[in-house]
Amino acid sequence: MLRDGLRSRSISAFVALLASFLLVAVPAGSAPVRDHMRTLARVGDRVAYRQGFVLGVGVNVIEANLADPEVRIAVMVARGGIGRAESFASMMRRAQPTAAITGTFFGLKNRQPTGDLRVHGQDLFRGFVGTAVAITEGNLVAFIDTRRREKVDWSLYETVIRGGPRLVKDGAFAVRARRQGFRTLAVRTRRHRTAVGLTRDNRLLLVAVRQGITLYELAKVMRAMGAYHAVALDGGTSTAMYFRGRHIANPRRVLTNALLIYASREAYERAAPEFAPGVLPRAGKPSAGEPPADRPGTPAPDRAPE
Numbered sequence: 001m002l003r004d005g006l007r008s009r010s011i012s013a014f015v016a017l018l019a020s021f022l023l024v025a026v027p028a029g030s031a032p033v034r035d036h037m038r039t040l041a042r043v044g045d046r047v048a049y050r051q052g053f054v055l056g057v058g059v060n061v062i063e064a065n066l067a068d069p070e071v072r073i074a075v076m077v078a079r080g081g082i083g084r085a086e087s088f089a090s091m092m093r094r095a096q097p098t099a100a101i102t103g104t105f106f107g108l109k110n111r112q113p114t115g116d117l118r119v120h121g122q123d124l125f126r127g128f129v130g131t132a133v134a135i136t137e138g139n140l141v142a143f144i145d146t147r148r149r150e151k152v153d154w155s156l157y158e159t160v161i162r163g164g165p166r167l168v169k170d171g172a173f174a175v176r177a178r179r180q181g182f183r184t185l186a187v188r189t190r191r192h193r194t195a196v197g198l199t200r201d202n203r204l205l206l207v208a209v210r211q212g213i214t215l216y217e218l219a220k221v222m223r224a225m226g227a228y229h230a231v232a233l234d235g236g237t238s239t240a241m242y243f244r245g246r247h248i249a250n251p252r253r254v255l256t257n258a259l260l261i262y263a264s265r266e267a268y269e270r271a272a273p274e275f276a277p278g279v280l281p282r283a284g285k286p287s288a289g290e291p292p293a294d295r296p297g298t299p300a301p302d303r304a305p306e
Helices: 002-024 088-095 215-224 265-274
Strands: 035-043 047-054 057-065 072-077 099-102 117-119 122-125 131-135 141-145 159-163 166-169 194-199 203-209 227-232 241-243 246-249 257-262
Touching: 057 099, 057 215, 057 241, 072 088, 072 117, 072 159, 072 265, 088 099, 088 246, 088 257, 088 265, 099 194, 099 203, 141 166, 141 227, 166 194, 166 215, 194 215, 203 215, 203 257, 215 227, 257 265
Parallel strands: none
Antiparallel strands: 035 047, 047 057, 057 203, 072 257, 099 241, 099 257, 117 122, 117 159, 131 141, 131 159, 166 227, 194 203, 194 227, 241 246
């Protein structure tokens, strides 16, 4: 009976993941609000860097086309692993990504992340708050709300970074920081912020604002840009952004983790050993576009109430 229940839950989770992907792949009903946005650099239709204003807020935006099988998303941690920190410039030299942004929050004393991190299909760290951006080998993305200190089975996913709080859910505003465990986060304070979002036409958005704004204003910016789901990442003096050798935003402190984009599968595979100490890609991984086999006990995307 227990085995049947776990199998049923796993199948339901897998169906929900596919449904989530199909939903965000539907073209949006209204055009995103992007004032004076310019494309400054790009790699074909795979990854682009844009700068401009959205709702009057200055933004830097990196947009990745997840429908292209060459595009790969990764998480990396500082040299030495969990509990260590490294300059953002050094991390970029090691990983050589097409683009990158600040990762999840971390403790200034112990330098441990506040959210879960999963690299190459292996759990690297278990955090205690936030919403996870979970990505399969085939670039299916789910934004999954988690309860405080909830241990989640990420076995369906290749890459996970648990940030927060949630900004946009199913196209609607969803800033409920305290309910997600962020009890000391200054949601109404104006500061430089970063976020990651997913549009309905399956493009991943990495956003770093160029002025101080509140989390509520950040949610409005992400929604105006067409994000159907969005979550905040670390910000303030940790704000960092990189595109093809250019440091667009430089943090004023060392970092412990970062979210990376590669426009080339070959470049991703070449950099893979740098993502986490001793963690290498698993043998026999599914090919791009092929979902991983279902595993019992894996939660459905966006299942927890906010």
